[in-house]
Amino acid sequence: MFKAANASLLGRHQSLQPYIAPLIAISLITVFGIIGMSVWTQRNNIYNHEKSVLIENSLQALHLIGNTTQSKLHKVEQTTRMLADNHDVIRFGLSGQQSVKHIIENQWMLIANDSHIYEKIRFIDTNGYERINVEYQQETETSYVNNDHQYRGNSEFMRHISHLHNSDNMSFFCFKEGGEVSDDIHSLAGRVTTPVLDASNVIGYIVVNFKMSSLVQMMKEQERISGFSIDFLTQKGGTLSEFSPPSPIEHHLPISNLLLSNFDYRNVFNTLLSTQYSREIQGNIDNFRGGVLTYRWLDIEPQKAFKLAHQPHTLLVSHIPKEVIDLHARSAFISNLKTIVIRAMIGIVLAMIITYLLKRVIARENALRLMFKAVEGMSAVLVTDSSGEIIRVNKAFTEVMGYEANDVIGKNPKMFSSGTQNKDFYRHMWKSLNRQQRWTGEIVNRKKNGEHVHIIQNITVLEGIRENGDKFFISNFVDVTQQKKLQEKLVEQSQTDALTGAYNRRHFDYELKRLQQIAQRYLEQSFCLAIIDLDHFKSINDILGHSAGDEVLKKFVACAHEQTRDTDQVFRIGGEEFALLMPLTCQLQAVRVVERIRQSMKLDNITFSAGIAEYSKETFEHDLLNSADQAMYTAKNNGRDRICIAPSEPIFT
Numbered sequence: 001m002f003k004a005a006n007a008s009l010l011g012r013h014q015s016l017q018p019y020i021a022p023l024i025a026i027s028l029i030t031v032f033g034i035i036g037m038s039v040w041t042q043r044n045n046i047y048n049h050e051k052s053v054l055i056e057n058s059l060q061a062l063h064l065i066g067n068t069t070q071s072k073l074h075k076v077e078q079t080t081r082m083l084a085d086n087h088d089v090i091r092f093g094l095s096g097q098q099s100v101k102h103i104i105e106n107q108w109m110l111i112a113n114d115s116h117i118y119e120k121i122r123f124i125d126t127n128g129y130e131r132i133n134v135e136y137q138q139e140t141e142t143s144y145v146n147n148d149h150q151y152r153g154n155s156e157f158m159r160h161i162s163h164l165h166n167s168d169n170m171s172f173f174c175f176k177e178g179g180e181v182s183d184d185i186h187s188l189a190g191r192v193t194t195p196v197l198d199a200s201n202v203i204g205y206i207v208v209n210f211k212m213s214s215l216v217q218m219m220k221e222q223e224r225i226s227g228f229s230i231d232f233l234t235q236k237g238g239t240l241s242e243f244s245p246p247s248p249i250e251h252h253l254p255i256s257n258l259l260l261s262n263f264d265y266r267n268v269f270n271t272l273l274s275t276q277y278s279r280e281i282q283g284n285i286d287n288f289r290g291g292v293l294t295y296r297w298l299d300i301e302p303q304k305a306f307k308l309a310h311q312p313h314t315l316l317v318s319h320i321p322k323e324v325i326d327l328h329a330r331s332a333f334i335s336n337l338k339t340i341v342i343r344a345m346i347g348i349v350l351a352m353i354i355t356y357l358l359k360r361v362i363a364r365e366n367a368l369r370l371m372f373k374a375v376e377g378m379s380a381v382l383v384t385d386s387s388g389e390i391i392r393v394n395k396a397f398t399e400v401m402g403y404e405a406n407d408v409i410g411k412n413p414k415m416f417s418s419g420t421q422n423k424d425f426y427r428h429m430w431k432s433l434n435r436q437q438r439w440t441g442e443i444v445n446r447k448k449n450g451e452h453v454h455i456i457q458n459i460t461v462l463e464g465i466r467e468n469g470d471k472f473f474i475s476n477f478v479d480v481t482q483q484k485k486l487q488e489k490l491v492e493q494s495q496t497d498a499l500t501g502a503y504n505r506r507h508f509d510y511e512l513k514r515l516q517q518i519a520q521r522y523l524e525q526s527f528c529l530a531i532i533d534l535d536h537f538k539s540i541n542d543i544l545g546h547s548a549g550d551e552v553l554k555k556f557v558a559c560a561h562e563q564t565r566d567t568d569q570v571f572r573i574g575g576e577e578f579a580l581l582m583p584l585t586c587q588l589q590a591v592r593v594v595e596r597i598r599q600s601m602k603l604d605n606i607t608f609s610a611g612i613a614e615y616s617k618e619t620f621e622h623d624l625l626n627s628a629d630q631a632m633y634t635a636k637n638n639g640r641d642r643i644c645i646a647p648s649e650p651i652f653t
Helices: 002-015 017-085 087-095 098-115 156-161 213-226 268-273 322-344 350-374 395-401 423-436 481-495 505-521 537-544 546-563 587-602 621-637
Strands: 118-124 130-137 142-145 171-176 188-198 201-211 229-233 282-288 291-298 314-320 380-385 390-393 438-446 452-463 471-479 527-534 569-572 577-583 608-614 643-645 650-652
Touching: 017 087, 017 098, 017 118, 017 188, 017 201, 017 213, 017 229, 017 282, 017 291, 017 314, 017 322, 087 098, 087 118, 087 130, 087 188, 087 201, 098 118, 098 130, 098 142, 156 188, 213 229, 291 322, 380 395, 395 452, 395 471, 423 438, 423 452, 452 481, 481 505, 505 527, 505 569, 505 577, 505 621, 527 546, 527 587, 527 621, 537 546, 546 569, 546 577, 546 587, 577 587, 587 608, 587 643, 608 621, 621 643
Parallel strands: 608 643
Antiparallel strands: 118 130, 118 201, 130 142, 171 188, 188 201, 229 314, 282 291, 291 314, 380 390, 380 471, 438 452, 452 471, 527 577, 527 608, 569 577, 643 650
């Protein structure tokens, strides 16, 4: 039947051959006539369409930048108000107590570490003296207290903020760090100031410095993508990207003057403010310098934005030059012109379509035969149709999974699920298949005998092979279970002591540093370190031999694993010296754990001396280790077979 259909199509194609030349001539005359009549109308339509698209893209970019700016500065505003209203800050402003100062410094360091955007948080009294200064170092991502306080009383900055008399007023400055002209956008910073009040009396100011460079970077990226300029604009012609130091810039939230600089659009703000444009949150002005100016009104305080439609505060503007519109319109016109020509020429190639369709049908069937032939390759292969049913597997699949072809044909691959992968894993897989027509990754399946098998799998989507549009999913995979086991074994060997099975010194150094980093970030997550040394171990080796000493070492590790908790870790860090790391553990709890081990070992007439040290935020890694080691030697010097807490005397004998 297929051959008959092919012959019919071929005969029909041959019967059209005498008419090809006249059809081509008629088609060419028709095409040129249509093109000549429609080219001017089409060109105008394309120009207007492309301009509309560019305007819409520009407004979307302004919307994104505006929302991000408002969110970031609103967050800074909330933080500054919160700091100014803090009871400890008010108490310090009145009394100057050092104990209160330390509390405030610790609170501000936590805020700086969590936010990563505040470079300085300062308290300046009404005379201009810095009283508290917490700074954040971007390179190390840590905050610290800077006690090198400076006098700001004669600075222009203090004159700008001296008029702030209540918490509703804030002062905003943008400046280049160091006050020097620089093209580096990373040096652009913002400074927000609000008064600290006792009743209605100003007792000082909270000053918060933060990075502004991310806003400029966002604008530059949007400019790179779109091809037209984007900037902030104020009533005085201020812009963000052309900001020029050293003049500090001030505003009272909501913004009235964001930045000051010499900018060509100095009259744009007032023009928009005095016309109907001020009543719309965003829009565009046509024929602006031959192009289009898009704008969006911006207010830093979302809860106060647009209380009065005729009182906006700051503009986000984007200028789309006429050259950019012409370039897009020209490209679209050329592309559309090609489409018109191609559609007109369809009549010319009508006779060729039959041959093309015939070849396509033959090519699809050949591709389908080749696909099933490829299934018999060396790697394991599974093929499903568009409904997800398995339609073909090869011998390598049976060798890996244990299923014969009759066991799986007509079934869904879900039958191989091991439960190891979650829904997000499969959601990501299908997202890749739908977008990229392929997915590669590692997955754990279940074999016929119930065992788990690790495989590296590649899934490819084939479509268009059949006329009905069916899809095929071809899965090639290889078994890497043994490689995974070998990898896990190598990792285990690199971390453990070969004789006792305890973790080795290398893994101890890593875990000690990791626990210290966690404790530094989360002050409530302290931990304890115990150093344990077996008593008279050299005598055991000398009298009973090294094999007996090895058995004692293994017996200690087995006992330690039995008596410790799941979160505790046992390490062999020397010949007969061991370490025990106990997360989320105080000294008293640590003593109980080590004492259980000591009592259990005494049943086998084996004793040890132990020293315990607890981490504190002032403790460095080597200090903690030295403290525990010294406590252990104290236990040794006091007669062995006892536990000592650093830096106290022995508590168990």
